[in-house]
Amino acid sequence: MTAAQTPSPEAGKPGTSGTPRESGRTITTGIPARLDRLPWSRWHWTIVIGLGTVWVLDGLEVTVVGNIAGRLAEPGSGLSITSGQITGVAAALYVAGACAGALFWGRLTDHYGRKKLFMITLAVYLAATALTAVSWEAWWFFLFRFLTGFGIGGEYAAINSAIDELIPAHYRGRVDLIINGSFWLGAVGGSLLSIVALNTNVLPKDVGWRLTFALGAVLALAILLVRRHVPESPRWLLIHGRDREAEEIVCGIERRIETETGVRLPESKGELEIHQRRSVTFMEIARTVFGRYRRRAVLGFSLFIGQAFLYNAITFGFGAILTRFYAVPADRTGYYFAVIAVGNFCGPLLLGKLFDTLGRRMMISSTYLLSGLLLFGTAWLFGRGSLSAGTLTACWCVVLFFASAGASSAYLTVSEIFPLETRAMSIAFFYALGTAAGGISGPLLFADLTGTGKVGDTVLAFSIGATLMCLAGLVAAALAVRAERRSLEDVARPLAAVAAPSAGATAP
Incomplete structure (x- = not known):
């Protein structure tokens, strides 16, 4: 048997980082360390494609709706609805649904597992998008x-x-950032797709917008088929008494990677002793997040609020600003937005690796502070009348290059600095908090400021977003956790852990 065909040396050895030793409901395992020592492989690309590409759909969805609002409101669109209802009521309901869904599904994800829920939630998205495409009344669309x-x-x-x-x-930092930043690839696609959908020389006005939503459903179906091959998280299985399944999954991954590379994997280092449990109560989650890790909760709150307000300061009124101050035709603003979206995606793509090398604290704080300071500069130039539509867009693009990396790092941060048993619920809570702030209070504030047509009010809108982003950067400089290249169990010890991980002490 060649090295490529030989299973990992630890697999099946009692008392090592292979098969866990059981003592009642307490096990000793090295599975987390075995997952962390794996080299990058085609299997990891399967995970990225199967799980990460949904953000492309999210970006496509949000951008398309904003860009086709005018066409949907026209007579003959097949839907009796006004432009204000689309950008107001429909947008608010989408945000409310996202907040409610995050909290509802987040709790179930921690309780029933990652795979069940990422299959169910994508199926919900697929069905709802498909049904949006056949809307015949405004209430159905809403x-x-x-x-x-x-x-x-x-x-x-x-x-x-x-x-x-x-x-x-x-690789965790760069992969997480790029995946969350891929939302903006969808935004680029949505901007360009809406240009075709709005062209009545290509598609009738009552068909184009329906096909756009139908395309989202088709793409979701393709992703759903890929996701069937993504396994349950072995870390989650270990906590919930399903260590045999976890062992089978990890052994299978190791065999596949050894076959692919032709090289025997090195032995892993570090074990974890776990007292298995089936569930965690809301009270335990609250005590953990807001008591034991309250400094980290402040960090998560600051990062999400900062990025939410900066993005609303720029993106909520960008079309109105271009139209009102620079006389850009409404049907041409999609091109400007596509440029901004490219800048947003390039940030996580080009800066992501630095979050794993230079570190979380330096990169999170610097991206937040840089984007805030650059937006202050943009506001000053805009107030002086020194910018054209093109140069304002270029300034936004530079600001969002850094802001997008920072915003993506907010999702990375809250997903790695809390214990495994609370991870999904923590992500859900801070996501819902940031989304509500950015999607409800943000538009109410910035719509009033950018809608007045006064240069000073728009400068104020930019300055508010920049201020909150800079404040979040200062919080990150003081409180960000040095999680780069560290095991999740080392960054935040599982509640079920009997003893601290052998790799090192838990960060404060």
């Missing part, structure tokens, strides 16, 4: 916008949990 958001909100909790628990510690 209902399924809410349900679409309800599915997407659940995706954030289930997907970020699974990704962080399956990706090796060496």
Whole structure:
């Protein structure tokens, strides 16, 4: 038997990091260490494609709805609805659905497992998007916008949990950032797709918008088929008394990677003793997040609120600003938004590796502070009348290059700094908090400021977003956890752990 065909040396050896030793409901396992020492492989690409591409759909969904609002409101669109109802009621219901879905599905993800929930939430999104495409009344459209958001909100909790628990510690930061940043690839696609959908020379006005939503459902179905091959998180299985399944999954991954590389995997280092349990109560979650890890809770709150308000300061009124101050035709703003979206995606793509090398604290704080300071500069230039539509867009693009990396790191942060048993619920809570702040209070504030047509009010809107982003950067400089290249169990010890991980002490 060649090395490529030989299972990992630890697999099956009692008393090592292979098969766990059981003593009642307490086990000793090295499975987390075995997952973290894996080299990057085709199997990891399967995880990225199967779990991460849903953010492309989210970006596509949000952008398309905003861009086709005018067409849906026209007579003959097949739907009796106003533009204000689409950007107001429908947008608010989507946000409300995302917040409710995150909290609802987040709790179930921690209780029933990552795989069950990331299959269910994508199925909810798929069905709701498909039904949106056949809307014949405004109330039908509103209902399924809410349900679409309800599915997407659940995706954030289930997907970020699974990704962080399956990706090796060496790559976790950059992979998480790029996946969350891929939302903006969908935004680019949505901007360009809406240009085609709105062209009545290509598609009738009552057909184009329906096909756009139908395309989202088709893409979701393709992702659902890929996800069938993504396993349950072995880390979650260990906690919930299913260590044999966890062992089978990890052994299978190790065999596949050894076959692919032709090289025997090195032995892993570090074991963890776990007292298995089936569930965690809300009271335990609250005590853990807001008591034991209250400094980390402050960090998560600050990061999400900062990025939510900066994004609303720029993106909520960007079309109105271009139209009102620079006379850009409404049907041309999609091109400007596509440029901004490219800048947003390039940030996590090009800066992601630095979060694993230079470290979380330096990169999170610097991306937040840089984007805030650059937005202050943009506000000053805008107030002086020194910018054109093109140069303002270029300034936004630079600001969001850094802001997008920072915003993506907010999701990374809350998914790795709390114990495994609370991970999905923590992601859900901070996501819902940031989404509510950005999607409810943000639009109410910035719509009033950018809608007045006064330069000073728009400068104030930019300055509010910049201030909150800078404050979040200062909080990160003081409180960010040095989680780079560290095992999740080392960053935040599981509640079920009997003894501290052998790799090191838990960070404060």
